[in-house]
Amino acid sequence: MKTAVIWFRRDLRLADNPALAAALASHERIVPVYVHAPDEEAPWAPGAASRWWLHHSLLALDAELRARGSRLHLARGPTLPALRQILRQSEATAIYWNRLYEPAISTRDTQIKQGLLDAGIDARSFKAGVLFEPWEVRTGLEQPYRVFTPFWRKAQTQLQPRPPLPKPRRLATPAAATGLALDELGLLPRRRWDHAFDAHWTPGEAGACKVFERFLQSALRDYAVDRDRPDRHGTSRLSAHLHFGEISPMQIAWALDEGVRQAGDSARSAAAASFLREIGWREFSQHLLFNYPSMPEKNLNPRFDGFRWASKDAAAIRRWQQGRTGVPIIDAGMRELWATGSMHNRVRMLVASFLTKNLRQHWHHGQHWFWDTLVDADLANNAQGWQWTAGCGVDASPYFRIFNPVSQGGKFDPQGDYVRRWVAELATVAAPLIHHPWTDPAILRSTGYPPPMVDLAASRALALAAYQDLPGSDGS
Ligand SMILES: Cc1cc2nc3c(=O)[nH]c(=O)nc-3n(C[C@H](O)[C@H](O)[C@H](O)COP(=O)(O)OP(=O)(O)OC[C@H]3O[C@@H](n4cnc5c(N)ncnc54)[C@H](O)[C@@H]3O)c2cc1C
Numbered sequence: 114m115k116t117a118v119i120w121f122r123r124d125l126r127l128a129d130n131p132a133l134a135a136a137l138a139s140h141e142r143i144v145p146v147y148v149h150a151p152d153e154e155a156p157w158a159p160g161a162a163s164r165w166w167l168h169h170s171l172l173a174l175d176a177e178l179r180a181r182g183s184r185l186h187l188a189r190g191p192t193l194p195a196l197r198q199i200l201r202q203s204e205a206t207a208i209y210w211n212r213l214y215e216p217a218i219s220t221r222d223t224q225i226k227q228g229l230l231d232a233g234i235d236a237r238s239f240k241a242g243v244l245f246e247p248w249e250v251r252t253g254l255e256q257p258y259r260v261f262t263p264f265w266r267k268a269q270t271q272l273q274p275r276p277p278l279p280k281p282r283r284l285a286t287p288a289a290a291t292g293l294a295l296d297e298l299g300l301l302p303r304r305r306w307d308h309a310f311d312a313h314w315t316p317g318e319a320g321a322c323k324v325f326e327r328f329l330q331s332a333l334r335d336y337a338v339d340r341d342r343p344d345r346h347g348t349s350r351l352s353a354h355l356h357f358g359e360i361s362p363m364q365i366a367w368a369l370d371e372g373v374r375q376a377g378d379s380a381r382s383a384a385a386a387s388f389l390r391e392i393g394w395r396e397f398s399q400h401l402l403f404n405y406p407s408m409p410e411k412n413l414n415p416r417f418d419g420f421r422w423a424s425k426d427a428a429a430i431r432r433w434q435q436g437r438t439g440v441p442i443i444d445a446g447m448r449e450l451w452a453t454g455s456m457h458n459r460v461r462m463l464v465a466s467f468l469t470k471n472l473r474q475h476w477h478h479g480q481h482w483f484w485d486t487l488v489d490a491d492l493a494n495n496a497q498g499w500q501w502t503a504g505c506g507v508d509a510s511p512y513f514r515i516f517n518p519v520s521q522g523g524k525f526d527p528q529g530d531y532v533r534r535w536v537a538e539l540a541t542v543a544a545p546l547i548h549h550p551w552t553d554p555a556i557l558r559s560t561g562y563p564p565p566m567v568d569l570a571a572s573r574a575l576a577l578a579a580y581q582d583l584p585g586s587d588g589s
Pocket of ligand 1: 352356391483491492499
């Protein structure tokens with residue numbers, strides 16, 4: 114009987130899984146495998162919140178496999194010898210996987226593929242986690258794009274939504290030697306700060322489908338406006354599910370397309386386009402990281418290399434991390450992150466702007482904290498988000514556009530509901546004061562909430578002055 118190994122990585126689903134579908138098309142038996150090898154992703158081994166998600170997602174995948182007569186074989190790296198051993202034990206002659214594009218991973222995967230092909234194994238990889246491989250969308254001069262709008266315009270001309278590949282009903286797996294137990298991978302944090310995560314997330318394919326279905330039925334309609342409102346449930350909350358491949362962007366593109374076809378109204382179509390555009394940002398981040406692999410470490414705009422960051426202030430960074438800056442919407446965001454492993458996109462931009470502009474701390478400090486605490490921590494999206502907000506990216510928010518957290522709070526959290534949800538000290542303060550409680554000293558006295566750690570206007574002026582020093586800066 115022909116047997117193939119399916120090497121699961123960040124494609125932790127059975128539906129619309131091209132590697133799995135291809136293996137099943139030409140093999141009677143499959144061996145589903147996950148190899149834990151964080152060192153091979155250095156210096157970006159998954160952070161603590163990400164490992165929490167991975168633990169639960171592997172558990173969910175194993176349950177889905179068992180329901181179909183199979184199970185997930187777990188192993189520890191180094192990956193190549195681990196895969197060789199599983200191939201030998203199961204007498205498999207082929208191994209299939211879905212591609213990833215981060216620099217360390219794709220270098221490793223190229224070596225693994227060559228090593229296996231040299232040994233006579235049929236090793237194949239597939240496109241599964243993106244709508245476009247990062248080399249598929251090119252400018253007229255065959256160059257990668259550096260600006261989102263033309264990238265997305267071109268990408269949409271190439272997009273061909275197709276029906277998702279079906280979920281297999283049964284999977285025959287040989288009785289190979291048992292692998293490790295999930296707990297042996299040691300993914301759950303030693304310091305348990307994650308007690309509330311369960312209430313917010315259901316990692317795994319079934320959880321992803323449920324979240325997406327709910328979003329299609331409810332929030333999609335008003336997405337274009339509500340996506341900027343942290344006080345509403347206006348976004349999909351799919352980012353971690355997408356990162357771990359529990360749902361594919363093609364499943365999303367197809368469902369949006371179907372929805373528009375069935376409803377046939379222009380409002381539905383505009384809402385779908387607005388949501389797909391955000392999936393487009395995810396594609397753009399992958400495109401940038403693949404074509405500019407130093408993006409997590411280096412400014413994409415080299416003019417920024419001479420920027421006068423303030424020297425590292427560990428105490429200030431800690432106050433930012435702990436949500437004790439004295440600026441309500443910043444503190445709400447940082448506390449939401451700690452409690453849930455996530456933060457609303459608008460607030461991510463505000464806290465990133467506060468750290469890099471008002472405190473003038475290097476964007477790397479924020480990027481690393483997000484890397485460790487976000488359940489959706491993603492090398493491409495995170496680096497892109499930080500470079501965009503800090504102003505040093507390729508298609509970045511101009512540095513001199515410094516978010517004012519008070520006016521942003523008033524605009525996107527007008528009643529203060531978001532701040533009240535996360536900053537318990539301010540639970541009884543009404544809008545608009547809730548976004549600038551320091552203007553009424555009695556509030557600070559009665560609530561114990563601290564005054565702002567930095568003067569917003571003065572720190573803004575200092576940041577602008579530092580920006581003016583950059584070569585070729587046109588300032589305002
Ligand atoms: C400083 C900073 C850091 C960020 N770090 C990450 C990260 O590590 N991982 C991550 O997935 N996103 C990151 N983002 C992007 C964005 O904040 C999240 O994707 C979004 O908040 C997830 O919520 P959602 O799934 O409800 O989004 P929705 O609004 O429902 O969007 C749907 C999907 O589109 C993608 N998406 C949305 N916005 C963006 C964006 N700006 N860039 C790239 N993809 C996007 C995500 O996959 C998201 O799930 C970061 C943004 C900033 C400003």
